[in-house]
Every structure is written in C-alpha cells, then in structure tokens.
Amino acid sequence: ARKAVTSASPVLITMFSWSKRDGKKDPELFQNVSDGLRQLYRSKLLPLEKAYCFHDFHSPALEDADFDNKPMVLLVGQYSTGKTTFIRHLMEQDFPGMRIGPEPTTDSFIAVMHGEREGVIPGNALVVDPKKPFRKLNAFGNAFLNRFMCAQLNNPVLESISIIDTPGILSGEKQRISRGYDFAAVLEWFAERVDRIILLFDAHKLDISDEFSEVIKALKNHEDKMRVVLNKADQISTQQLMRVYGALMWSLGKIINTPEVVRVYIGSFWAQPLQVPDNRKLFEAEEQDLFRDIQSLPRNAALRKLNDLINQNHVHAYIIKLIANLPQIYTTIEKEHQISPGDFPNVTKMQDILAGQDFTKFAPLKPKLLEAVEDMMANDIARLMQLVRQEEAAIPVQSVKGGAFEGTMNGPFGHGYGEGASEGIDELEWVVAKDKPSYDEIFYTLSPINGKVSGAAAKKEMVKSKLPNTVLGKVWKLADVDKDGFLDDEEFALANHLIKVKLEGHELPAELPSHLVPPSKRGKVNIDRDAED
8 A cells, every 4th residue: 555655746637635624525636646645554554564564674763854755766786787888878977986807896786866066975864855755765774875876967867867876796695795785685675666666687607696686576566667678798709698598588487586587778878889780770670669657657656566566554553463373363354355476575574673672562463544545545545546637648758868768769860760651751852753763563463543543443453561550541542642442553662562561560650741642742731631630
C-alpha cells in the first residue's frame, strides 16, 4: 500500500478526497498530486505503520522528500562495465567525483542530481538534508556514509531525473568484507525507491561474480524496474555477440527467477567510434529504445507505484504475532484476504526479526486502521490516479531532455533518417522515379483504362508480395492519393515502393510524407491538406 503513495510528480490538479464529517462526506481540496498523496499517507497509512511497528521491520516512515524527489535511475554492475561512462554519455558532461578507468575506480555511491552550482555534498551532510530523499541512509553507519556523496551540476538531463552511480561489484569474500557495510542491503534500499534499475554487463566479462549474484537476488520483487544493458558490444563480431547474448540470457535466467524475459539492450554507450561497425543499425535502434524508456520516467512518476501495489502493511498487521508457523500462516492469510504470495516479506528474515521483539509493545488488531487503508486504496488512490490521467492529457508530454537525448532527435543523424519511408526525404527528385520504369512494365500488363487500373487488377499484383491484407490495405490507402478508387502509373509505382519499404523491415507511415507524393499530385494534395486544417 505504501508504494502507491510515493514518487508523485508535482502535477497541479484539483482532486476531491472524501472524509467523514457529521456522518456526511465532504470534499477536501488538494493542491497537487504530491500533496494529495502525502496527506493520504499521513492520515491513513502512517497510523497503521506506527500501530504495528512497521518501521522496525521494514523501511522507515516516508518524509516530504520521498514524495517530491525526481525519478531516479540506479546503475548496477561489475567494475569496468561502463556505469560511469554511461552517465557521462547521457549527460554529455563530466560530473564532480567522476572517475573512469579499466580498474575498479568508482568506490562510492554517487547521487548525480541537478543543482544550480556545481559541487559535491558528502554523505554525512546529505543524510541530514530534509530536501534530499536520503535521510534514512544514516542507519548504514559511517563506513557507508564515507563512501556516499551527491554530485550536483546544472545539466538539462538532471532537471527531469536523478542518477545513482554505484561502486563496481567485485568477486571473492575478501572484497565483500572490506567494504565495511552491507553492500547488498544498501542497493536494496535504493531499489525500493528508484524508478528504474539498469544492470550493466561487459560483453568481454560476462561472468557473474558471487557478490553480483547476491546483489541481483537482493533486487528481487523489483524485476519490473530492471533493464539490462550489454555494453561494449561493438568490440566483438556479430557471431560472438550472438553467443554472448545467449550466455547472458542463460545466466540471468538462473538468477532472476521470473517467467518473463528481462529486457536486454545491446550497444556501446559512449561517444567513441565503433570498433566493429557491422551492427551499427542494431546499436542505434537499441539505444533509442532505451532512451525512450528513460524519457518516459517523468511522465509516469505519479503512477509507477500503482504497478507495484503491495499490501505490506496489511500483511504485517496480520502476521506480527506469529513466528514458528509463519509459512503456514502466510498461506492462511493469503487465502483469507486474497493477498498475492509475492506481497509477503521473506519468511526467514521475518522470523529472525520477530524473535528479537518485545511482544508486549504490539497493539491488538485494529480493524478501523485496516479499513482506513482499504478505503484509501479503493477510493482515494483510484480517484487521484484518474485525475492524474486527465491532467496529463491537458499538458505537454514530459520527457528527459538535453545531453544524448537531443543528439539523435532531428537532422540526418536522427534514428531512421533516410531509411524506409524516409528515403529521399531531402532529395529534389521523386525517390520512386528511379524504380518507376520497372513498375511501369507491370502496370501496363494490367490493361489500364484511361491510364488507370482498378482495385481488383492492382490487388492481383500486390498480393504477390505475400503481405497480409491489413498491410496491403494500408498501402492502397496511402498510394491512392486522389482517393478515386483507381491507381494511375505514378500511384501504382508508389504502391510498389511502399510494399518494398515494408518487405525491407520498415514500418509504413500513418500519412503519406510530402516527399513521397507523386509530382503530378503535389499541388492538389497540399490544397486538400490545407482545407482539412
């Protein structure tokens, strides 16, 4: 339930939350989504957490910064997989405390955040700043805080998201002990609060160390946030890349025990020439997919927790007094209250914590507290999220801007520029003209009447492409420029060009681009479009 009321973007809306007064329900006005979620948490969820010592068992109470902070992206990987370089690639700017090298260079957790002045805030100062969502990290002790810092800089990418860089994961028991703090527990703390977790792998070092395996297991229950990047893929051949990708999927399948396949992005995420350029188009497409995923985070910040609704407080309240038969109790509660098995805390961990508790401090079950939370989930949150959707429809689409996100947006180096339906976009000649003689030969075998062929005649030729009727129907709609139900020689050539585009693996456009309009019809099409506008 807690996860439904965190990470809201400050979208200004008007929202009514119902509260009982003299037996009637009166509307309470919230200024924005963040304020609404904050009030719901404090009035309905926090009392339940306090009554059943939730903060002693799980995570501390939420603070204002937990509601107001920007979406965060957590980077995790073994040393020299390119985590810091990945951040530098996104921002196209160095950040304070950045160190890059083939050896284990990043030995600290670095929160890269927006700030008007460039500088570094040490961990001990960071955990006492009420405007930062890191106050509860002081529980991990000075050994961790000495390895934690915030790098602030004025970068447009950081106006929408924050990025958490982590120490490179090593192998062997010695390295784990030498950290002086529970590395996996710290990552788990961050995983609960971030919007996206990116696991980076090096195509040359695909082995998953013991510590890395432990870390991935600690991230269980956050698989929906996980994305995997197979970095430095330009340094191996296509055949080797296929083998490495297969080995990575096999290794991840053994650790991430979910039926769904984790999304893996393949590429070389830095601003250097590709060493093996054979897979350039693949890398470009994968990079754009990953960028789109990251760019969606600000827009979905207010709703992301709805996909992770965990009735942890309900479960906690029901099982708080039981230790020995905890597995059986889990099963009973699961059936009686229709709670998913994945929503329960780890059995062993819960038993260990319960064994050291003073049970005289626990209050008896209070149905009213549970009813208040259930009412919040059933009514307040649902109503709030509906209004968020309405507000999003009325405002411009939010996305991450600046840095590498701007590099491929427009111009000849934009993804897909000059390919597929975009071929010939900046040429003076009609791009279809070069193949028109061969299309004309086919056209005149269809016995055109008054310079045009019927739909039935064109269909006999078009179906030879073996494309489904849904695709051919779209081709016909685009090619019949004058909408008279017939195709002249130019329109027939255009239809064949669009079929060729589709057969080469490209998508058809929703509307015919101006550069594909046959020369004899360009004036008429422009007039028609102006009339529609």
